Amino acid sequence: MTSSIDLPILPSRAPESWGRLARLLRPSRPQTPDQWAAENREYPRSAAVPGRRDPYLTPYVVEPARRIAASDRKRVVWVMGAQSGKTETFLDVAGQRLDQRPAPILYVGPNDQFLREQFEPRVMALLDEAPSLADKVARGKRMTRTRKVIAGVPWRLASAQSSSALKSDPFALALVDEYDEMVANIRGQGDPLGLIERRGDTYADFCCAVVSTPTIGTVKSVQDEASGLDFWDVMPADDIESPIWRLWQQGTRHHWCWPCPHCGDYFVPRFDLLRWPEGASPAEAAKATYIECPHCGGVVEEQHKADMNERGRYVAPGQAVDREGVVSGEPRDAATISFWTSGLASPFVAFGDRVRVYLEAVAMADSDMVQTAVNAGFGELYARGGIHLKEWEAVAKLRQPYRMGEVPSGVLRLTMAVDVQKNRLVYSIRGWGARATSWQIESGELAGYTDEQTVWGDLADLITGTWGGLPISLVLIDSGFRPNKVSEGSANIVYDFCRRFSRLTRPTKGHPTLDAPIKRSRLKVTVPGQRMQVPVELINLDTDFWKSRLHERLAWPFGQPGSFTIAGDSTDDYCKQLVSEVRQLTPGGRAEWVQVSKNNHFLDCEAMNEAAGHLLNMQRVPLGAGRRAETPPETEVPAETPPPAATAKATRNRMADLAARLNR
Structure with a gap:
């Protein structure tokens, strides 16, 4: 006996659901964060650089991202300038981890406004644009502004100003952004980094990545015996106010190095190697700025940047790099691996534009603007004039x-x-x-x-x-x-x-x-x-x-x-x-x-x-402003004549006029 009603055994959307399940169960091909991003991420047409994500446009992000993903150190510290690609690198690392080895992730931003207006929209764009992640996202009620669930694990977005958010759950990966902006103490409960790293004690492969532009301190460069490169020296803690720099100098102190396009020797790009015509206006300096090679004195221009970045290498004290870009030797033994990248390496802002901003700040005589130009523009510490002014x-x-x-x-x-x-x-x-x-x-x-x-x-x-x-x-x-x-x-x-x-x-x-x-x-x-x-x-x-x-x-x-x-x-x-x-x-x-x-x-x-x-x-007060005349210019004084006698009508008219003006 058969039924007269032909009912389908499965709902009409079953093939789509089974296909999604198959994609979820299919093992991912092992990839590094940069490889994963190049294959899975694509920017919308509204982006500044639409199309496929190209991590190799900023080659200096590759090694830090890979070291974070490898989780062979508990802490990775990265100091860099603004507009250099650090936030996109965090998204690469998080996306690769959630796709390849799903585990709980904690992202910590400096404040609530930064999370709400800047980072969370970029997280949603990542989850929507990456095909390998889109099917793994739990949407609807399980998704909130500060908590996303991907492949069954949470990705929490927290503010450093909230100690409760930092102590909520254990995490395998912590991403700490703009560390120097964070408050030193959270409601009397200690340094935010200490709270964050305690959340990873239950994971053997826990890694905490800390990234920031630096702030205030005094530092000098010294020549390394192994490589002949000029590296930032380790300074007494009293001379360093920047929290990220203090962390950085406790680690391996890797520096991003470029090969000179003329002599081929590697050097560390820094602000003190920039040259521009003496007395030039900010606009004039922007057009004539170049870097002077510390080895041969060669002129290094903006047009050389892409090739130098492509051949760039991270080198730490104790290591050496030859003209072929082969790094030899071992960095110092440290629990933290740390990287410093000059803002000059960014492909998004030219040398001259960075110098123009700096000179405009100097011309304004505003030390806060000068500090921003040095910190954000070059990724370097700003030395307050009084730190060593003792003589x-x-x-x-x-x-x-x-x-x-x-x-x-x-x-x-x-x-x-x-x-x-x-x-x-x-x-x-x-x-x-x-x-x-x-x-x-x-x-x-x-x-x-x-x-x-x-x-x-x-x-x-x-x-x-x-x-x-x-x-x-x-x-x-x-x-x-x-x-x-x-x-x-x-x-x-x-x-x-x-x-x-x-x-x-x-x-x-x-x-x-x-x-x-x-x-x-x-x-x-x-x-x-x-x-x-x-x-x-x-x-x-x-x-x-x-x-x-x-x-x-x-x-x-x-x-x-x-x-x-x-x-x-x-x-x-x-x-x-x-x-x-x-x-x-x-x-x-x-x-x-x-x-x-x-x-x-x-x-x-x-x-x-x-x-x-x-x-x-x-x-x-703008330049060129002059003092007001100290005395009014002399004018011919007419012969004195007796004032006309005031009449009652004139007095009434003056009073009426005064009342009208007061009531306007």
């Missing part, structure tokens, strides 16, 4: 042939800073020009006990005077006293003085660190002899920032916008006080200023003057 003779060389009290022609505005002591007021007046170029106008002391009014009267006379026809625009007075120290006076005296001269003066209070260089707050000050209180604005200063900024100015190239100039008759004591403290890092990485000589009052004054110039926005 006062170097400061004395900033003297120029004018005398205190004279105002050079470039000065547009004046600021003054006052350091309050028990028996005197130490002050310094500084003139400001375009792009925060500055000149010492007068520095000195007003003698007198600061708990009495006499010395404050002298200060009132001083701040209301003029120099070269210019009045003082802003006075900052340190009020950072502690009431339990009688020798340091009372902050109330400073507040009351600033109340009386509220248009011109502001009290300040220094803090070792703040979350911003300047923070404003309001105080209530009682008027002596009255019950009335009036508001006074307090300027809170990050002393580390402003002392560092001052020392950067002291090391600024003379004649460049933003340079720091000293009067020819300035005393040696003034110069010595400017370097009376040195910046050091504690074992926890916190910066502190250590006093190395007795008097540091002018250092405090000039650091406050730096803040005062910033408050006046002198760093934004």
Whole structure:
């Protein structure tokens, strides 16, 4: 007996489902991350470089990616510039691992916004564009913005700002991006890297890859005996503020090296090998920039980059490389394998464009912009001027042939800073020009006990005077006293003085660190002899920032916008006080200023003057700006005639006109 209804044994989509299952069960051909990416990844037409992913366009990514995939070291550290392909390399590594050896992966970005706006969309593009992954993705409710399931294993996207996300699950592979941007402590629970690496203790082949552009520190290059190459030296931890660089120098310290197109010898491309015409504008320098080979002096141009990258090799101290590109020898024995790649190797940005950005930052006299140009553009540490500025003779060389009290022609505005002591007021007046170029106008002391009014009267006379026809625009007075120290006076005296001269003066209070260089707050000050209180604005200063900024100015190239100039008759004591403290890092990485000589009052004054110039926005004044005319031009004065008698009608008309203007 047969059924009259012809029912199919399988649903209509069965062939598709069985085909998908077959693809999932088919073993993948072993490939390295670069091989897998070249075969499986394709960029959409909207991408900057649409079409097949070509990892060999950036050959310097191949070896780091392969070492991460090999998992033969627990930690791989990679320091590089911006726009060099590090994020795409992370996607290659993750895609290859999920396709070939599925295991839980943790990606950690510096903050939530970075995850949401930059990385997660690229993860989804990877999962959609790679045929070998698309069928393995669990979609629907199992997929969230921060958790993807591929081939049955999770890929979690976490922010370093969330300690709970870093402690959620065990992982076989951790990818840490922009490590230097991450917070040093997460809600009091320690370094994020320590939390991340504990998540891999249960996996024998766990690997943590840490990638970042560097930030601040002082480093020098030394010639390696084995290869003759100039490598970055290992520096004391106190000299390095950049977390990624500290990790890097604990490892093997591989450097990306190029062969010279002229002599064939390999060298390490760095910023100090760049050359451009002296005095050239940023645009002119961009067109004429080249690299000078350290071996033969040959001119290495942008057109040589592709071939040099193709033949490039990673070489570590203790190894050597011949002209055929064969690397011999073994790197130092280290638990971490570490790589450094110069931003000059990036095929996406030309040598000249990197130099143009750097010179524009220098012309703006903005040390933050200069730091970004050095860190992101070249993948190198930015050395704050004050880290090794200890010799006062170097400061004395900033003297120029004018005398205190004279105002050079470039000065547009004046600021003054006052350091309050028990028996005197130490002050310094500084003139400001375009792009925060500055000149010492007068520095000195007003003698007198600061708990009495006499010395404050002298200060009132001083701040209301003029120099070269210019009045003082802003006075900052340190009020950072502690009431339990009688020798340091009372902050109330400073507040009351600033109340009386509220248009011109502001009290300040220094803090070792703040979350911003300047923070404003309001105080209530009682008027002596009255019950009335009036508001006074307090300027809170990050002393580390402003002392560092001052020392950067002291090391600024003379004649460049933003340079720091000293009067020819300035005393040696003034110069010595400017370097009376040195910046050091504690074992926890916190910066502190250590006093190395007795008097540091002018250092405090000039650091406050730096803040005062910033408050006046002198760093934004364009080059070529001139001083306003000191006196109005003379005009012919007509003969005096008696005013017409005011009539009642005219008075009413004036009042009506005034009312109309007020009501507009």
